[in-house]
Each structure stands twice: as C-alpha cells, then as structure tokens.
C-alpha cells in the first residue's frame with residue numbers, strides 16, 4: 681500500500697475550517713467539494729493516458745488523452761457521496777459505481793446494504809471515495825469488493841485517516857493489488873468509539889445532518 685499525504689497550504693486551510701465544530705453544513709459541503717478536487721489532482725497522477733495526434737491552429741502535434749477503459753469512481757454511501765462531484769469534476773468521463781456501507785456504532789462492524797458496481801473491473805483504475813479512514817473496516821470491505829471483481833489498481837481518496845485504519849488496510853491488502861491511499865491528513869489516533877482524534881466528527885452527519 682502506498683500512502684500520499686497531500687501537504688499543501690490550501691488543503692491545510694480548508695481542512696482546518698472543516699474540523700471546526702462551528703462550521704455549518706453548507707460550508708462543510710462546499711469545502712469537502714473543493715478539498716476533493718485538490719486531492720483528486722494527486723490521486724489521478726497515474727491515470728492512464730494514450731497518445732493522440734491533433735492539429736493546433738499552428739501545427740500538428742501529439743498530445744495525450746485519457747483512454748479506455750474509463751476509470752471508475754466509487755463513493756461509499758453515505759458520506760462518500762459528498763466527495764463525488766469534486767472528483768468527477770476532474771474525471772468527467774469516469775464511470776460511477778456505488779457501495780452502501782454502514783458501520784454499527786456499537787460493534788464497529790461493517791454492514792453492506794447496497795452494491796452497484798460493474799461485474800468485471802479487470803483492467804480498470806478504481807477510485808474509492810470515503811472521507812474518514814477510521815478503523816479501516818469499511819475501506820477494507822470496499823477494497824475487497826473491487827478486488828473480487830478483478831480490479832488490481834485501487835486508489836482510496838480520504839480526507840482524514842487514522843494510523844490504525846491505515847495499518848489495517850495495509851495488512852488486509854498485502855500484495856494482492858496496487859493500492860494507494862491519498863489523504864489530506866493522518867491524525868493522531870482513534871478514540872474508544874472509533875472516531876478519529878482530532879478528526880472532524882461524523883462526516884456524514886456534518887454533510888447531511890443527523891439521520892437516525
């Protein structure tokens with residue numbers, strides 16, 4: 681597993697506002713969108729492009745364009761949905777799949793309630809969107825889904841990760857696939873409730889309000 685912490689003053693600035701408990705939902709959503717676009721720039725550094733011949737107004741030349749198969753972006757519902765727009769802004773030709781996963785807040789076990797992905801992901805570059813990589817349980821389950829469908833090139837885009845979650849992903853993936861994690865920050869630790877400290881609280885609740 682490769683880890684890339686996107687160390688940039690604009691990212692630090694936006695993340696600090698996100699972390700602030702007084703930041704309202706509307707601002708939070710807007711900042712997540714902006715942050716993801718900045719992270720997407722790093723996350724897509726190895727996206728496959730092919731040479732294409734074009735004519736500029738001045739001369740013929742050879743440029744590079746994204747080719748086929750298109751990458752696939754997989755937001756993990758619910759909170760990952762808040763990252764979709766920011767990612768597809770940079771990757772407008774990407775396909776979008778969905779994984780609905782819920783963490784039981786008592787046992788911290790992951791339950792999958794929706795899966796809308798192509799059956800065959802071999803040869804596809806996959807981007808999983810989930811703002812908080814906490815225990816790693818959800819991310820490992822999401823990666824497993826993609827690997828079971830043949831994917832071997834997976835990039836996880838997260839806002840904040842805990843060292844415990846990163847270790848869990850690293851252990852679970854082993855040498856099965858080329859997995860990268862791109863994050864805005866790696867925080868200190870998880871608390872007893874599985875929340876990232878200092879973190880930013882429950883990302884889904886802060887994006888969409890609390891739903892019981």
Ligand code: URA
Nearest residue numbers: 814875876881882883
């Ligand atoms: N999920 C969140 O939304 N926040 C955390 O801190 C951990 C898991």
